[in-house]
Amino acid sequence: MIDFSTIYKYSIAFSLAVGTFISSCGTEKKSEVQQNRISRPGEYVGYSEAIYAEEYDISSQYVEMRDGVKLAVDIYRPKDKKTGEVIDTPLPVLWMHTPYNRRYSGDTEEKLTVDCYAGTASELVKYGYVVATVDFRGLYGSFGHNEGFNRGEWVGPARNDAYDITEWLAVQPWSDGNIGMWGCSATGGSQMQAATTAPPHLKAMFPMSFDFDTYAFRVPGGIGNPSRWPQPDDGLTSQQRRDRWAATVDGDEDSTLLKAAIKQHEGTIESAGYVPFRDGYSDELTDEASKQWWVKSSPSTYLDKINQSGIAMYMAVNWDEGYTKHGPYFAFNNITNPTKIIMGPGVHCDWFTAQDLTGFDILVEELRFFDYWLKGIDNGIMDEDPVYYFTYNAPKGEEWQTSQEWPLPEEKRVKYYLGEGSIATIQPTDGGQDETRVNYDFKPGTNGKGAIVYETEALSEDVQVTGHPEMSLWISSTATDGDFVATIQDVAPDGSVSSYHIQGQLRASMRKQAEAPYNNLGLPYHSSNTSDEKLLVPGQPTLLEFPILPISMVFKTGHKIQLAISFAGRGTPKIEPAPKVTIYRDAEHPSYLVLPIIE
Template sequence: MTRTPILAVVMAAACTTAAPVTLQAQAVSSASYPDVVRTSSYVPVRDGTRLAVNVYRPARDGVAETAPLPVIFSFTPYRARFKDKDGKIEELALSDRLAMRSLIRAGYVVATADIRGKGASFGHRRGFQDRTEAMDGHDLVEWLARQPFSTGKVGMIGCSYLGGTTFHTATTAPPSLKAVFIGASDLDKYAFVRRGGIPAQFNTRPDEPPEVDLASVPVDADTDGTMLRAAVAEHAANTPMAALWYGMPHRDSVSAFTGNAFWEEVGTYNYLDAIRRAGIATYFWSNWQDEPTAQSLLSAANFPESRFLAGPGSHCVPPPGFDFTGEITRYFDLHLKSAGTSAKAPRATYWVEGLNGKGGYVTSDMLPGEASTPQGWFLSGGKSGTARSANDGTLLLKGARAGADSFTVQYDLPDPEYFAFWAKPMDDKGLSYTTAALTKPTKLIGFPVAHLAVSADKPDAHVFVYLDQVDAAGKAEVVAFGRLALSHRIEGRAPYAAMGLPFHPGRQGDVMPVAPGQVVRMNIDMTPISRVVPAGARLRLTIAGADPRQRNLKDIRQNPAPVITVHHGGTEASRLDLPLAQ
């Protein structure tokens, strides 16, 4: 059975009729442009590769606006236009998940394109979000700016991979690109995909079969699909995604597929000065229950004039209870139409779970966590062995008992869903340390950091940490997590603003296995949180040695499984720093 790519589902537009170029909008009130006129064509980029581009122009009564308008562009690997299993056409530009349909109504031309090697575009991928793809984005931005329907001002928007194509295109500084809205993308791809030296689920899924791209809708001139079939045939030369990432264990590894230190090529942090010099406005967005949010927050920290938004919920889901389409429209109005208020907007808008007992949005001129102070909770007491219970150890503000707790790594874990965007409690898979019931509400905003003294009976082992919130009835949810291989524990200076977090370079020369029984320090930053933990709830730190979201568990398991020991109290104190906010 062919599996639909997850973000083709996440980013898919509402179904539309298959044939007409003029699309009548439904249930539109007080819209400046209720209709859309679409055209599609192949556009050659600098090396002659033809990319499939769709242009959606605002219209009234089926007639496109003739005056030049600013353009919003989105660049996707998930097919900008395709037929679903029922034969209905899905169109990225006609969805409001990224406000694109509302932007058309508001007087923007919206353009979408398939990246080379995907969808209806020709060519093949050398890598993923490499400089070739970035320059393709550059060329399409400038092509859009030159068209008669354009004012010459272009903005870009995207989330997940589409956020990455937006970010990477911005690093090439196209003269016509004025503003970008980047969702759930990464600043440092090595620190994201192989965080702590450990590859996990993001970017390691299998590649789609040709049938997926063959379901793309051909461009207008390709009436019989001949060009589409020829384009998809070229995709057979694509570099395989999982093999690319698995084949580069270190930050400075040379890829067998690209012939260079590919992590450095795809790290946007190497090109931030180009965005700054070009004066491109930046807005970073993600949601708290989504692993890329840490990268989005770090990205915002590297652009002092940027905006940041975090909502509740999962990957690329429009933040509920928030005027998301209005926020995006106002942002592009300001930077592409010079319209709207000139008053300085708040730097950050973000959801605080449990605020006033329910949850709500706050605004601030500081990024989440910048005003927080670390509150140390020390690991204490526990029993050694392989069978663990939820109350084996405790977290104390002081007076931790000296000792050590051990567990054997469990590799036989339940199969996760195809794309598990968030971790589930792992308290029965390792060691757990729990606070007493909190006596008052506690606001935590920012990055938790686990500072652990660890030893193992193997030269290397993976260490996963999870922070759970446990309610009075014992129901637990994971609110943050992190990972780090023992061999990747060495820290260095980050090549970008890292908000004071530990940075693990992961270069080959930095990787140091341990002697069996050797106690080493590990500082593991976790995904950021924003919540008020209510009185009566408890907080729990779980330490495990494998995660079900690792797609290659069967390949990396050690036999016999490592025994990992966590040392606490005395000179080997292990602690959890929580970001306490006022």
């Protein structure tokens, strides 16, 4: 888990605290602030004040779900600046449903989850919010049984837990009934799960780096890991290791309740196991209704219910993360509730890179969004363009741009044809083909080894690529199946290579395309069902079409755009003897890369 505590400690010291300083100067100055209010992405002055102390109160207890299972809940409430007393005024509540320990960040008692986890909501307590964190059932301090570890909220009765917690929070004396959620990755996904049950008091959420079509995230292109969660090598099971760091609740000084909760953790099922097809069934899970795992655990399955919920969503994702960046783009284009989306630099759940590069602070966006939806502050956030995105290598001061739509309406989808070691917008007349023996040691995203590489000439002008590339690849193989990975990289004049997970992949036997059950942005969609499997005929040319993860970047003048085609991804089984693969690039079998160009 990334430690954000140092990065965010003073992250809103200027753009938010300035409002507090000015607003404390009397009636005349307040009028001046009203005239100079600022509310725009990354800036927020004059609307919201840090009126409470930096230090907050922590309490914890068990909350009983509808089936009698008790979940461990931590509650963080603001204190008065002068007296240090806990504020009793009913306030909006922001909560996170987590499989990663509600109390502690990592295997230490020195750092709190609310201070360290992406979107550090503890920083919002002083602005007049109550914050809560809740352990998934069957994990850490909560009672019950867990299956699927960090996706365990989709299994059996656990699917109702978010509803029950939300409605419990809404009726507490320190709550004003306006509830929001926050979190990233699995805790972004748990927000989407909460939306499928539509708790009446859940008004807004800020999900980061979550999945929408879970199969496309976990088994992209039909290529997946047989086991996602390996066992630790310390002699303990994963569950026993988590139980070591479980936190008690108030009043459980001798850990009697915690020990009873841990006793119920016996028999935890860490993973749904290897389920290679979208319509496949898990042999690991015991809940019958959840066995068709990818269908059961995908927010896209519940689109009607999510859209009926009306819950406002501010989605966030980073360019430099892997297949976790698949979800928000499609959710944004399929969810009809009030939505916004922000796309930043950095890796998974990493927003300090944006702050380092441009001074942008994601916490400002959280505060603006929750102020609007939970406090009714008319700060104009929903009047802005709903899309806010960062572009790598853009001119200084122009890295952030807005749009009414995603993909950008001005994109031009340009074909770059494969030639002899080259890609160009003009299809070569001589054609040809490239042959190679599959190298199973190749790691996608590295330069060269085990891949067939194609490059543009050195660019004569800057080229901006913003959107979703896709690959159209004619291949044959001496084997009846194989994995194909396309990676786009930026090659500098000195030969150095950079990439931001601009990658797509497809297992050849899963090449059958179908109409997507949701708005797939016009990209190739593979249903990947059991009946779709179609093996290759050795030596027969076959077309593979598949999407590549999105990006926004400028390839600078003098640089080259590189396409690396490799034949092994995460989860690729080794074939012996290593097959010979052919890539075709002739008039009858034109292979090309499609890039979304912004002129």
